[in-house]
Amino acid sequence: MNKTPKITLSDVALAADVSPITVSRALRNPDKVSVEARARIDRAIHELGYVPNPAARALASGRTDIIGVIIPSVSNNVFADVMRGIDEGLQGSGLGVQLGTTRYSPTTEEDLIRVFLSQRPAGLIVAGHDQSPVARRLLEGADCPVVQIMEVGPAPIDLAVGLSHFQGARAGAAHLLAQGYRAPAFLGAQMDPRSQRRLAGFRACLADAGLDDDPVVTTPEPSSVSLGCRLLADLLARWPMTDAVLCNNDDLALGVLFEARRRNIRVPVQLGICGFNDHEMMSAAEPPLTSVATDRFSMGRQAVGLIRSRLAGVGPDRGSSVDLGFRLIPRASTARRDG
Amino acid sequence: MNKTPKITLSDVALAADVSPITVSRALRNPDKVSVEARARIDRAIHELGYVPNPAARALASGRTDIIGVIIPSVSNNVFADVMRGIDEGLQGSGLGVQLGTTRYSPTTEEDLIRVFLSQRPAGLIVAGHDQSPVARRLLEGADCPVVQIMEVGPAPIDLAVGLSHFQGARAGAAHLLAQGYRAPAFLGAQMDPRSQRRLAGFRACLADAGLDDDPVVTTPEPSSVSLGCRLLADLLARWPMTDAVLCNNDDLALGVLFEARRRNIRVPVQLGICGFNDHEMMSAAEPPLTSVATDRFSMGRQAVGLIRSRLAGVGPDRGSSVDLGFRLIPRASTARRDG
DNA sequence: TTGACGCATGACAGCGCTGTCATTCATGAT
DNA sequence: ATCATGAATGACAGCGCTGTCATGCGTCAA
Incomplete structure (x- = not known):
């Protein structure tokens, strides 16, 4: 020392x-x-x-070179990609990242926002659009750029980068129907607001198609591959006629694939599988798994980009949001028609 | 505003x-x-x-309530688990996390250490034992607890929590031999120092067994499931007699499993597969995959624990290190004997 | 009663930097 | 020659908090 x-x-x-x-x-x-x-x-x-000495700088100027990032959880691997994008976007900016996790608790989120704001950060990145009224008020009063990531919504606090999870899931469900599946079901874990909207998109698609059954199995547990296995088991126990599943995310889809194999259910003939996010492994699986691709990396990168432009004075207006969209990537796991 | x-x-x-x-x-x-x-x-x-106002506090006291975490990359999912452990360990401490990534570059690491130290953090967590001499000197001069995570080594800078990757890989290789495999190979991606030591462990085991072939395929590319597929292809092209693979990590192992299925190679009869880390998905796979389990979560948690004890004054001595060990989890993917 | 001691509290100064003026000096227009 | 203009630099004060003393006061042993 x-x-x-x-x-x-x-x-x-x-x-x-x-x-x-x-x-x-x-x-x-x-x-x-x-x-x-x-x-x-x-x-x-x-x-x-x-x-x-950054502390002295911060005290004298009322500013720091830190961007606060508030996400629900670090174990959700969606955020790993976002973090990588953030990290990449920060390159050469002299900015640093301070990380906080809410554990899906609104009050923890509020506390975190308060603490972060007390540091007068250069910017704030928060996940989602479902902040509590208190949190929202705090963020509205922040005198730094605030970017909501993961989804786009009707009224961003300041800036937003994301996609419509409702539309993404609807497209996934529509794909299953288009491939000739007659009884698609939805599997969901960690039912956070994004997952809820995916479920809503799924239901909307089924309603449009005139299907009025509601084959949905969800759990608040965090998502995992093993959970995918279990959820498929539950699903088949309750809706044995199911011939396709739209999974809330790719981990579940992978679990479903394994469990199907264990039960000698043939994919895609007897069961179609569609994931969400299109994690790298989806294309490598056997059979390769269909998924709704989202660009988590760009999400992080662009969030930082918005903050940097704002700091440089050329910034985007309050209320702007960037819709990164999604792409349905059809693969063998739903190729009932062509396969 | x-x-x-x-x-x-x-x-x-x-x-x-x-x-x-x-x-x-x-x-x-x-x-x-x-x-x-x-x-x-x-x-x-x-x-x-x-x-x-934390800046004022920091300036007046020469201390902050921030723990700096320096890791090579956020996309490596091993670090997601470590981060979760860190996060968990921080609960109720009033401490925050500032994150920096080295991108496997020694000079970036040095810069990062300098920047972090200039903030007078409450503690520093750095990945690995292979800092450059400059980085090492900086860390030795730090007047806060410094924890090296991921591995245990002969001379920790201050504190260390990890395991021996050499021994872990050696145990994995030994398991393959014990299961009756005669020609095990090693597949490695992202050959960072930990991976190098795993490879060394594998080689040591083979040497002990009197096998003098060296069936090893590695690449500096970051690991992924798809890469596992490709590496297996390369391996079989060069060593067609291979009957088992020890993978540098679980992503590769999963890719190997998928590729094996694509080629109608039967696992575990024709090919044994062993991963490293025992990510959650390994037990869910079909067949379930053998892996060398490491406790990344505890690694993060205990790293924080050491810092907190130090801060509380009851701290562990300089030079102490905690060996978390590993456990070989035998599953069907290497059950040639009993399966 | 006296002094020693410990507890709760306060005064003072200063941590290292930057915002806000003010100053200096060279330049070009009048 | 005169003045306005702008670029480069500097003086000053203060950001909000805490370390280091110093102080006041009650308690207890002698």
Whole structure:
């Protein structure tokens, strides 16, 4: 624990023969400082190994270079992709990420927002559009860009990047019907608001098709492959006539595939399987699994992009949202017609 | 962007009829303040909606309540589990997480360490034992607890929680031999230091068994299920006699399973498959996949635990490390003997 | 009664940086 | 020659909190 003697701005200023404030400017607004001064300052910084103190900067300026990210859970692998996008988007910006998880609890989310806002972050990224009224008010009052990710909705707090889960699931269900499946069911885990909207999309599609049965098995448990196995078992116990499943996400779909194989149910002939998100493994599976592809990576990247533009002053208007859409990727697991 | 009038410590002090410093103490060391004063202060904080300014706290005290986490990549799903453990371990501590990714670059790692240290974090968690000399020196000079996670090694910088990847892989390879496989091969992606050590463990086992062939296919690409498919194809092209594979991780193993099925190679009879980490999906697969189980969740949790004890003053000595070990979980994918 | 001690509290200064002026000096228009 | 203009730089104060003393007061042993 050998303490390094702390080097401050003034030390650099002394070495570069300018005033501390000029060093500060050289760091923040290099173009406001003459070329010669800047050169001397850069050299001094290098020689002394000066590293700015972010706390002092934050206190004096009321700003930090941190983007707060608030998501329900880190174990949900959808967020891993989003985080990667965020990380990528941050490259070269000098910004950092502070991470908080709500565990799907509205009050935890409120607390987190309060804590994050108290740090005066450069921006905030929050998952979803279903914040509590309190949380919403806090975010509306934030004096930094706020991006809601995962879905697009009618009234973004500030900015939003996502897709319509309702439409995505509806397209998945429509695909199953188009492939000739007569009795599609829905399997859902971790029924968060996005999952609820997927379920609604599924139901809407079935209603449009004049099917009035409602073969749906859901659980609040977090999603997993094993859970997919169990849910298929439940489903078949209650709706034995089921000939296709739309899964809330890809983990479940994979579980369904394994369980079908265990039971010698032939995919896609006896059972069609469609996932959601189109995780990389879907195309590698045997048979390859149909899924509704979402671009989680871009979601993160663009969320950061919006914040960065806002910070650069060229920012998008309040209320803008980016709909990344989705793509249905048909594969062998639903190829009853052509297969 | 309606600015809320900022409430400061002194506002609370005024309302509670004490001096600011007493409010500060009530927040940091509640037991140093009389019960009555504390009650008045708590009420004032609540009524005014006071939220402390972490930047000011950090500047004045030279400490923050942030734990820095430095990992190679967020897309590697091993780290998702570790992050969950960290998150869980942080519950109720008032500590937050700042995340940085090195992208497997030593210089990025050094920069990240410098930036994080400049914030005077409450603790630092870094992945692996293979920091560059510069990075190592920086970490040795840190005046906060530093925990190296993922593996245990001979000389931790400060604290370490992990396992021996060498021994884990060796056990996996030994299992394959014990099951009667005669020509096991190794498949590896994203050959980071941990993967290298797994490969070394595999080789050591084969050498001990007197096998001097070296059937190994690796790639620096990041791991994925599809990559598992491709690597199996490569492997069989070069070593057609292979009758079992030890995979660097579970994604690859899953890909191998799918590819085997595509080629009508029977698992476990014609090909044994063993993964590494024992991700949840392994037990759900058909057939269930053997894997070397590692406890990523505990790794994160215990890393935080060590930091918290250190902060509480009861901390473990410098140089202590926790070996979480591994467990070989035999499943049908290697049940040539009994299956 | 006296002094020593411990507890609760407060005064003061300063952490390292930046916002807001003010200043200097060279430039070009009048 | 005169003044307005703008670029580069600097002085000053203060962001909100906490470390380090110092203080007041009640308690207890001698």
